[in-house]
Amino acid sequence: MSSQQSNRVATIVINIMVAFVVLILIFLLGDILITGLPHVTLHLLTSPSQSFAAGGGIRDQLFNSFYLLVLTLLISFPLSLGAAIYLAEYAANNWLTSLIRTSIEVLSSLPSVVVGLFGYLLFVIQFKFGFSILSGAIALTFFNLPLLIRSIEGSLHAVPRSQHEAGISLGLSNWKTIKGIILPAALPGILTGIILSAGRVFGEAAALIYTAGESAPIVSYTNWNPLDSNSFLNPMRPAETLAVHIWKLNTEGVTPDAVSISAGASAVLVIVLLIFNLSARAIGNHLYQKGSGHK
Amino acid sequence: MENNNIFAKTHLVTPQEPPAITTDNLQVYYGDNHAMHDASLSFPEHQITALIGASGSGKSTYLRSLNRMNDDLATVKGKIMYHGIDINASDVNVYEIRRHIGMVFQLPNPFAKSIRENLTFALKAYGIKKKSELDERVETSLKEAALWDEVKDNLNRSALSLSGGQAQRLCIARSLAIKPDVLLLDEPASALDPISTAKIEATLLKLVKKYTIIIVTHNMQQASRISKYTAFFHLGHVLEFDTTSHIFQEPQVPVTRDYVLGNFG
Known part of the structure; x- marks a missing residue:
């Protein structure tokens, strides 16, 4: 040939x-x-779910998914940022660093069911958090950490070494250089990484079944006190998310319209994920162009 | 044995002018690799001194040691005397040293910020907050680096939109904004076109009235055009240090002669 x-x-x-x-x-x-x-109707999006009768919605599940996402990012973003800065800027090239890297790799390949069962045993049972948003958010943090650390570290590495040298040569400390020059330059990549990991968290079900639970209790959306048990912000209440709801409808759902609700909920989930991904691109491009001055 | 002999013959003068920086038996090691042997040089105030030599001769390594940029990369032994202080001592505040001894790199490396912020970022970090003072420093340093007229209309433009030559002059201005005393330049024009190079050289010739300049260059014409003194580096040794005219017209060391005649390097 x-x-x-x-x-x-x-x-x-x-x-x-x-x-x-x-x-x-x-x-x-x-x-x-x-x-x-x-x-996907306004009724579906604004009504609470029904256990037995037809005509239920996904209002609470949709809210729970977003709330859980926000809590997960609140816990996992600062941790990942710190770990990524350490790995990208401070870590020496030795056995300890490679041990940390290997641990992160292993963490990222854990099956989500295992993460969920681990969260169940430790947080739900041992720490007595019960089936709660908090337990779910911590389990999802385990899940999210490797992804976020790697994407943030990658963004930091993509900033040329010469930027760091420029900062140091002006008499700035290592930390001032990282905080004032490297991090802003890496921001578009970091934001993209956060949004993409948010998509993964949003669609996760298996790790949540045993931690955030499968029930969506009626909550009050006007009670803004997170310490009240019926407040929608209470992190100690069980919270079925959209992805878990879809799973439940298809395994043990007894409502007559389980199939159509599940189909509608899946479409909503996919649309939210698409929005996450597209906005990650748009925000990344926008920030990149703003930073580099090519308009 | 032949190889050892070429380092035996050296010719190092001590300039008459008062020195800005002197190094005494400076040695640099990258791990076990002895990259710089016994460099003892004296750089006169308000003069341009060129460091020349082939790739791998140790001239950049030496230059980067002068403001402690090699701290995390190499072990630097010996003394670097600056205003009567050994700035290579471990208890010296390196951040303070770098405010007095600035550096410009081979590739222009402006921050991904506006032109103004490139100049004010370090100043703000030092605690200078007054807008009038910041504006004054921005204007003065851009004028000193001969960039003011090209950028004064839009200082909020991103520095990454500048051309290579402009970006390098911005980097010079950025170093000048913190009012250093000595400026180290590591092949500042090697990535630039001839016109941009000429502008950088003209800028340096003006700056030398206020600053002491030490420049590493691969370009021997550049060294002869702008520098008063020249040091010739070869395989980690300084073989010759003299006025530039002596180095180029009557070099005392055979290896220097070979290099300036273009026989190697």
């Missing part, structure tokens, strides 16, 4: 593979949206 021929064959094979991947994606997205979108 001549080199032109082999080049042509390789190109065709690669194109077929890409087409295959794209087709799977279009089929999945299309199926979910086409089956689900007709069921």
Whole structure:
């Protein structure tokens, strides 16, 4: 075979593979949206769910998903930022650093069910947090940490070493240089990483079944005191999320309209994930252009 | 043995002018690699001194040691005397040293901030908050670096939108804004076109009235155009230090002669 021929064959094979991947994606997205979108109504989005009767909604589950996401990021972002700064800027190239890196790799490959069961034993039972948003947020933090640390560390590494030298050469301390020069330069990448990890957290179910629980108690959206048991902000209440609700409807759902609610809820979930991903790109591009002055 | 002999013959003068910085038996090690041997030089105040030599001769390593930029990378032994203080001592405040001895790098490295913020970032970190003083420093240093006329209309523009030559002059201005005394330049024009290079050289010739300048360069014409003194580095040794005209017209060391004639490097 001549080199032109082999080049042509390789190109065709690669194109077929890409087409295959794209087709799977279009089929999945299309199926979910086409089956689900007709069921996405204002009623679905604004009504509480029903256990037995038809006509339930996903209001509380949708809110719970967002609330859990916010709490998870509140816990995991500062931890990841600190760890990533350490790994990218301070860590020496020795056995301790490689042990930390390996631990992070292992953490990222843990099955989410294992994370969930671990959270159940430690936080729900041992620490007596019960099935609660807090237990769920901590379990999701375990899940989210490796992803966030790696994406933040990558963004920090992408800032050229010469920026660091410039700061140091002006008599600034290492920390001032990192805080004032490296972190702002890495911000677009960091934000993109946060939003993408948010998508993963938002869609997670298995780790939450045993930690945040499968029930969505009626809460008051006008009670802003997070210490009140019926407040929507109370972190100690159980909170079924959208992804867990979809799972429950399809395994043990007894409402007559379980299939249509599940389809609608799935469409909502996918749309939220798409919004996360697209906004991650948009915000990243916008900040990059703002920083580099190419408008 | 031949190899050892070439380091035996050296010719190092001590300039008449009062020195801004002198180094005494400066040695640099990267781990076990002895990158710089016994460099004892004296850099006169308000003069441009050029450090020349082939790649790997140790000239950049030496330059970076002068304001302790090699602290995390290498072990630097020996003395660096600046205003009667050994600034290579471990108890010296390195941040303070770098405020007096500024540095400009080979590749322009402006911060991803506005032109103004590039100049004021360090000043603010030092606690200078008054807008009038910051504005004054911005204008003065941009004028000193011959960039003011090109950027004065929009100082809030991102520094990353500047051309390579402008960005390098901004980096010079950034170093000048903190009012150093000595300016170290590590091949500042090697990534620039001839016109930008000429502008940088003209800028340096003006700056030398106020600052002591030490510049590493690969470009021998550049060294002969702008510097009063030249040091020749070879394989981690300083072989010759003299006025630039002596180095280029009547070098005393055979290796220097070979280098300035273009026989190697």
